[in-house]
Amino acid sequence: MKKLLLAALPCLLASQAQAFTQETHKRIVLDAVAYMKAHPAATQYARLAQYATQAGLSVDQLAERLGQGAYDVDDFEDTYLCGAVTGDCVRAPLWGTLSSIVSYSSYWHFQNHTQGPDAHGNDFGGYNYAKLTVSGDVDNLAAAWLSGDHLDDGPGGQGGWFGDDSEYNSYGITEAHYRQGSTSSYSMYKDFETMPFQPIDNLAQYWYGRYLANHSVDALGYSLHATDLLQPHHTWTTSALNHSGWETWVRDYYDSEQLSSDSLVTEALADFDTISPSEDDIRPLLTEGGDISYSQGGLVLNSQDHNERVMIGRIVIPHAIAMVVKVLNHAMQR
Incomplete structure (x- = not known):
């Protein structure tokens, strides 16, 4: 056999790859930090900048490290x-x-x-x-x-x-x-x-717990791989059905179709609850991201139409960025 x-x-x-491509995972985090920088009054950007300084990094260097952490999870030999x-x-x-x-x-x-x-x-x-x-x-x-x-x-x-x-x-x-x-x-x-593999929100919670324990930049970055929850194939749960074609399309059209539009991220933030600074568990927030991709994403499992992909991309990518902003806001309050 x-x-x-x-x-x-x-x-x-x-051509199968890692849900959102590694490049897309990194880009989502970079764009989340850029959004916080552009909206300091509405985010915890000041504390993020302080965290960067304490880590001996500029904000741009911190964003790069966090994004690389989100990227690296797909390379874990575990x-x-x-x-x-x-x-x-x-x-x-x-x-x-x-x-x-x-x-x-x-x-x-x-x-x-x-x-x-x-x-x-x-x-x-x-x-x-x-x-x-x-x-x-x-x-x-x-x-x-x-x-x-x-x-x-x-x-x-x-x-x-x-x-x-x-x-x-x-x-x-x-x-x-x-x-x-x-x-x-x-x-x-x-x-x-x-095999009932553990869900990705548990992966993210483990690494977020490591961040809470020692304020590790890398651990925080690893937790941000949870943006897979905004990839519809990962909440409908299949390795097939246009999985690789969709993720490649997102990477290729991320900029030209303005999937990370600032205004769309602002709108998306309203769809997530704010985690109490005293709460350690970020999984309810992450599951909200999964709810969003599941409610919108069945279309890209069954269609390769460019305009339909644009419609879904302009929902799930801004929400992925918004989810990262929410997690970073919480992290900086800790």
């Missing part, structure tokens, strides 16, 4: 899936070496709004092939390729027929970090087809 899939998968997956037969643990599929396809780390970057609570007790779960409502060819072929494969749980843990080639302990480190108050057992991660 896997020999047949090896021939088919590169054609389907060669998730390995292991062969049911070989026991070999890898961070990307064999056909990933043929293209710039994302690694398995990307499966933590979803929040499924087509379903309710997940097996962990989260209000919305993450990627779970068994729970997909709008799965497409990429999802189905990947699940067939990974049939029976398990999440790396460290040396001496789950192995394949021919051994245990653990590389990282993704369950004991990555999944534990992203658990964030929910519950897990390793039995949930023994077969890819039914």
Whole structure:
């Protein structure tokens, strides 16, 4: 079976990338800081500038660091899936070496709004092939390729027929970090087809917690990868259905179609609640972003029409920037 899939998968997956492209993730953060600079009275820009100074950076350098953090999350080497037969643990599929396809780390970057609570007790779960409502060819072929494969749980843990080639302990480190108050057992991660990956708001909350603990610029930047919640494919939850075409379109038309218009960001800010400075949990705010992309984004899963993409882009990108502004406002009050 896997020999047949090896021939088919590169054609389907060669252009798949990380929800919003890494460049778009970075640009959203840069534009959020620029918005705060342009609207100091309505944002926590003064405290942001003070934070930059304390970090030995200019505001522009701080924006660059934060944006790079949001960019870098797609490159994390923190998730390995292991062969049911070989026991070999890898961070990307064999056909990933043929293209710039994302690694398995990307499966933590979803929040499924087509379903309710997940097996962990989260209000919305993450990627779970068994729970997909709008799965497409990429999802189905990947699940067939990974049939029976398990999440790396460290040396001496789950192995394949021919051994245990653990590389990282993704369950004991990555999944534990992203658990964030929910519950897990390793039995949930023994077969890819039914793995309930933790949702992206838990990823963001983990890194935001690291920021609260030590005011790390990089940790704050990592938390801002949560703008995936404004990418409709990540709330409808599919790796297929124009996923790569849409993200490439957003990158290519970001400027020419004025997707980050200042006035649109101002309007978008009104759609988010303000987090109390005394509150540590930013996930309710992030889920609001997911609600917005889910309510608007079904169209780009089923259409490649330029004008329809412009309409959705001028909703989700300003809201992604606004969500970052809201998170940064909260962070600066802490």
